[in-house]
Amino acid sequence: MPELRTETMTVNMGPQHPSTHGVLRIVLELDGEVIQSVMPTIGYLHTGIEKTAEQKKWQQVVPLVERMDYLGAQSNSLAYALSVEKLLGLEIPQRVTDIRVLIAELQRIASHLGWLGTHGLEIGAVSMLFYAMRERELLMNINELVAGFRFFPSYIRIGGLREDLPRGFHEAVTAFLDRFPAKIDEFEGLLTKNDMFRRRTEGVGVISQDDALAWGLLGPIARAAGSDYDVRRYFPYLSYDRYDFTVPTATEGDVFARYRVRVAEMRQSVGICRQAIARITPSGPWACDDPRVVPPPKDKVYTEMEALIQHFLIYSQGFTVPAGDGYVPVEGPRGEHGAYVVSDGTNRPWRIKMRAPSLMAIQALPVLARGGLIADLVAVIGSADVVMGDCDR
């Protein structure tokens, strides 16, 4: 009988593979169906946003950074705005802070819904996509109501918000919050006790807490492995220290644990949104009153010369930011998000660098996927919740 010839096989996956969340390319070395090594290649979506931002004025960068992590757009602009406000030393009114908390949590729910739908789709629960996208549509409608733009609202600006909340905002948000907890139950009914889903996810892509932290996977991946690190708790920004919520954690560190953590996070976000919407008055300040950064109200621009000049200066020359550097981390949907902002004292940023949680997750893919089956790789990529726009910037 001839001897059985065995050798490893090299397989290319992506960059146009539908379950790589964009354009991620992975070269796999397989021994039968078992993954021996994973070599991710990124950069296909690199658009040089950080370099482009250096040519823009401070406020013009907000729409640019929103296009990095395109599923959690307002998490980018929040991180950027907080860092620049730190350099400027601005005092932000409490109402603006509460609105930002609300927007950040709605963005987290929207991003987690995008993740839940695609993650379910990729491992066979195809109908999950439609359930998740239906709810996400309502959040897109709220974005449209607020800013006229569904995906990248650019509503959070340096110094506050673009304008006051529109009429009907409270009703739209409350209607969503009333409806959504029952929908999470529905999602869980579809997946959490689904035997097939659990067999695809339990014990797959396991990472220990120490490994997760060593690879910088701050966020849901580390929390699913037992860490309780959440920026909102450890380094409270906005006014999260005045909100009542818990940080969901799990200890298994597998794909299913990450699923449970993210679903529990959505429930917590609903709770935070309820507290926030109760605190936000229908009208009030929507930006700080620093005349360097925030233009005067429109009625004054039309009647007072000084206000007109101020308005003109802010929109033609922009404003200057004191020289220095700052980094304010926020808890984005994918983990710790933050903008490292360097100013040289002029009206344009000297350097902007976003901390990209997706980049860290893809870097750690070899650790997450090694020794698993090739079919599980799709589950692992989905559970890492990578967004290539965030990774490649």
Add this chain to the structure above:
Amino acid sequence: MDAVSVIDSLTPLVPGASFEAARSVDFDAVYVPADRLVETCRALRDTPTLRFNVLAEVTAADYLPCNPRFEVVYHLLSIPNRRRLRLKVRVRNGGSVPTVQGIWPAAGWLEREVWDMFGIVFDEHPDLRRLLMPEDWEGHPQRKDYPVQIRKVAQTYEPLEVSEAEFRANLERDRVKRAH
């Protein structure tokens, strides 16, 4: 604790290194000499009072007219002590920094990105290749003297077009080759 106390606790652990507190608006920042970086980072990670167990970010900035020109910036996080620290390393043009991948594996791709964008070499990095730009790219785009708004002709590959006569000639050539 502030940057001075961090330096005070680091000085006996890394003898002979000259640390310098950096100006900062958010959290402590310390300038570290490049040749003592790895020792410093190991002390920061392993000393119980410091315990910076996570490397959140490695990046750089190009302060062009200045000399040394670059600053490599490390954002450290201590989850047990709820603290953050920024390390800065000054690098001159063409200079290099030792890699800290042996201390935090997360540094691997972050240092690759810094090399890709700024051309700062990380000594003993096992896999220092371009990360975001194509492998055959020339220059380091985040440098301040890198030209912006240049137009480059995109590199494309035309589909191969062979006329019938050429096709026959190719066949004939291969047949002749095989015969030899």
